[in-house]
Amino acid sequence: MSAGDLRLPEGGRIDRGRPLNFRFDGRWYRGYAGDTLASALLANGVRMVGRGFKYHRPRGIMTAGSEEPNALVQLRQGVRTEPNVRATQVELFDGLEAESQNRWPSLKFDVGAVNNVASRLFPAGFYYKTFMWPKGFWESYEVVIRHAAGLGRAPDRPDPDRYDKMHAHADVLVVGGGPAGLAAARAAAATGARVLLADEQPVFGGSLLGTGERLDDAPGADWAASVVEDLQARDNVRLLPRTTVIGYHDHNFLTAVERVADHLPVPPPHRPRQRLWKIRAKQVVLATGAIERPLVFADNDRPGVMLAGAVQCYLHRYGVRPGRRAVVFTNNDSAYGAALDMADAGITVTAIVDLRPDITGACIDRARTAGIAVYAGEAVVGVYGARGLTAVDVQRLDDAGTAVVSLPRRLDCDLLAVSGGWNPTVHLFSQSGGRLRFDADRSAFVPDRPRQAARAVGAANGDFDTAACLAEGAAAGRAGGA
Numbered sequence: 001m002s003a004g005d006l007r008l009p010e011g012g013r014i015d016r017g018r019p020l021n022f023r024f025d026g027r028w029y030r031g032y033a034g035d036t037l038a039s040a041l042l043a044n045g046v047r048m049v050g051r052g053f054k055y056h057r058p059r060g061i062m063t064a065g066s067e068e069p070n071a072l073v074q075l076r077q078g079v080r081t082e083p084n085v086r087a088t089q090v091e092l093f094d095g096l097e098a099e100s101q102n103r104w105p106s107l108k109f110d111v112g113a114v115n116n117v118a119s120r121l122f123p124a125g126f127y128y129k130t131f132m133w134p135k136g137f138w139e140s141y142e143v144v145i146r147h148a149a150g151l152g153r154a155p156d157r158p159d160p161d162r163y164d165k166m167h168a169h170a171d172v173l174v175v176g177g178g179p180a181g182l183a184a185a186r187a188a189a190a191t192g193a194r195v196l197l198a199d200e201q202p203v204f205g206g207s208l209l210g211t212g213e214r215l216d217d218a219p220g221a222d223w224a225a226s227v228v229e230d231l232q233a234r235d236n237v238r239l240l241p242r243t244t245v246i247g248y249h250d251h252n253f254l255t256a257v258e259r260v261a262d263h264l265p266v267p268p269p270h271r272p273r274q275r276l277w278k279i280r281a282k283q284v285v286l287a288t289g290a291i292e293r294p295l296v297f298a299d300n301d302r303p304g305v306m307l308a309g310a311v312q313c314y315l316h317r318y319g320v321r322p323g324r325r326a327v328v329f330t331n332n333d334s335a336y337g338a339a340l341d342m343a344d345a346g347i348t349v350t351a352i353v354d355l356r357p358d359i360t361g362a363c364i365d366r367a368r369t370a371g372i373a374v375y376a377g378e379a380v381v382g383v384y385g386a387r388g389l390t391a392v393d394v395q396r397l398d399d400a401g402t403a404v405v406s407l408p409r410r411l412d413c414d415l416l417a418v419s420g421g422w423n424p425t426v427h428l429f430s431q432s433g434g435r436l437r438f439d440a441d442r443s444a445f446v447p448d449r450p451r452q453a454a455r456a457v458g459a460a461n462g463d464f465d466t467a468a469c470l471a472e473g474a475a476a477g478r479a480g481g482a
Contacts, residue, residue: 012319060303083152178206180458323415
């Protein structure tokens with residue numbers, strides 16, 4: 001394995017028989033069909049992919065989905081160029097061209113990084129207080145400020161592509177194609193109801209694609225594929241992959257954007273690039289999953305700091321090691337599974353640092369059996385490495401967990417996988433007018449009382465056990481189709 005090659009020799013949901021060439025910041029790389037731009041960059045050892053919006057600090061890939069905050073790129077060239085696209089959502093195609101943003105003259109040497117050196121002089125919102133006089137000069141100031149802090153560049157010529165719209169009616173609209181959503185769609189379809197299933201990913205399966213979990217004695221991704229095959233065979237079901245539901249309005253009216261040809265170099269003449277769906281549904285099942293919370297510590301924005309669930313996804317779905325030597329920092333059990341998967345993939349897991357002083361159960365037993373050191377009641381307090389992580393500092397916490405009580409212990413690593421628990425994705429439920437409640441056990445807001453004919457199921461409802469997700473989704477699907 002070369003210094004830049006982090007692709008696993010086997011595994012993943014990619015097609016290794018279809019290599020694809022792509023270019024990032026003027027340099028050519030190779031990936032495979034089924035990769036995203038993010039997974040292909042990680043596989044080639046590219047750690048820094050952008051600069052921070054204001055201080056121009058180095059940024060790396062942090063997640064594997066639409067919640068990605070760092071890896072924003074300029075996609076394509078010429079009249080079809082598109083700014084601020086998340087690399088985690090860009091499907092790789094042959095000849096793809098992308099550039100990093102918010103840097104000059106290059107990503108590695110960015111003049112704007114001087115802002116970080118002088119960051120104490122530039123607190124949040126300082127420009128709105130500093131550049132107020134003379135009053136008539138604000139328009140001149142604004143041009144300079146926005147140029148310094150801007151992201152991508154918009155095309156300067158008319159868009160040559162075509163866009164479409166579609167109206168649809170459904171008895172049951174299922175938003176999210178993970179385990180709960182697939183179970184809901186299958187149960188609703190079995191009642192004879194007209195079912196519409198939408199998911200933002202190109203492949204249905206949700207979390208099952210990014211873990212090694214097994215269902216019915218088969219890999220979870222294979223179970224998902226069998227359910228999708230069953231749904232495709234039914235005349236009363238319409239599947240909408242690459243489709244993001246963006247709005248939940250009154251009277252169960254929802255809007256969605258389908259990316260019809262964004263995964264192609266150029267849209268075919270007979271196809272639109274994107275399609276706006278206007279959907280009226282009798283019942284809506286929200287199976288939108290959950291988003292992993294990060295943990296906050298000094299310099300937690302360095303390339304090499306990633307969410308533990310994202311690391312797991314890159315291993316299982318794309319066959320990519322995001323690093324060679326890892327530390328896991330967590331306050332919950334889910335990150336232990338990620339640590340074990342990393343060890344199985346050949347990543348040296350130096351330690352699991354757990355904020356909880358007392359840890360019991362199978363997770364810690366399995367970690368210790370695998371030879372992974374577990375530091376309970378400790379925290380990562382700082383990191384080292386400018387353009388990529390090289391080490392972290394760990395310190396013990398007092399009994400209250402509010403202060404450090406030991407000298408720092410330095411652990412060498414190029415990957416820090418963090419997990420602060422999970423937040424149900426409740427955006428659409430809130431848009432529908434539904435009320436939320438705070439669940440102290442999960443430390444998260446969960447759906448409470450709906451205002452429209454909507455049900456939140458699975459992780460979107462705060463249930464993170466797969467068996468519970470399947471049961472809850474199936475029950476919602478049957479009720480919606482009744």
